Amino acid sequence: MKCGICELEDSKYKCPRCSVQYCSMLCYKSKSHKHHTIENHDKKSAIDLITARNATDETKSVLHDSRLAKLLKEPTLRFHLKVIYELLNHPQLTNETSAEARREIANKKLVNLRRRGSEENKLVEDFCAHVLESVNR
Structure with missing residues (x-):
């Protein structure tokens, strides 16, 4: 690489x-x-962003998880989640790339950040694992 x-x-x-x-x-x-630092206008927590949309009961249970709240205080994790969010919503990509293609790009980034990925990050792996555990309860 x-x-x-x-x-x-x-x-x-x-x-x-x-x-x-x-x-x-x-x-x-x-x-x-x-x-890259998260600007003041981007400091809304992931909980605020998700709650602003129509959260399902399944999502709401994840939003109130204290372990996830603690993980989301980590600047590195917030940075990586913001990058994935921007890949999904970047204006240039939105205009030129289908939603399915943007999801594929974001998914590849996430896979690289998870265990054994080229950009492996323990916080991202812990976050993903905990979200999946919470959703599957």
Whole structure:
């Protein structure tokens, strides 16, 4: 896999904060390596976003789960969930790509973030596993 910063060299490392793959300390410390922060208007919790839509009883039980609430306080998890959300709703993709294709792109990103994926992130895996457990109760 190529470096996610310079896109020239093969990646050897993964940033612990944002999970971008990088090749060297030069890339890691470069101005191009930005840890995307969630802007104030994006700080609405996932619970608020989902509740705003017509939540089912099944969804509501997940929304009030204290373990999920704790996980959703983690900036890294929020960042990755925001990326997936943007893949599903990005205006350019929305205009040029079918809903099914956007879901496929977002799903590939999620698979890469889960266990044994190229961008494996424990918080994402824990979140997904816990949501699935909650829904299947």
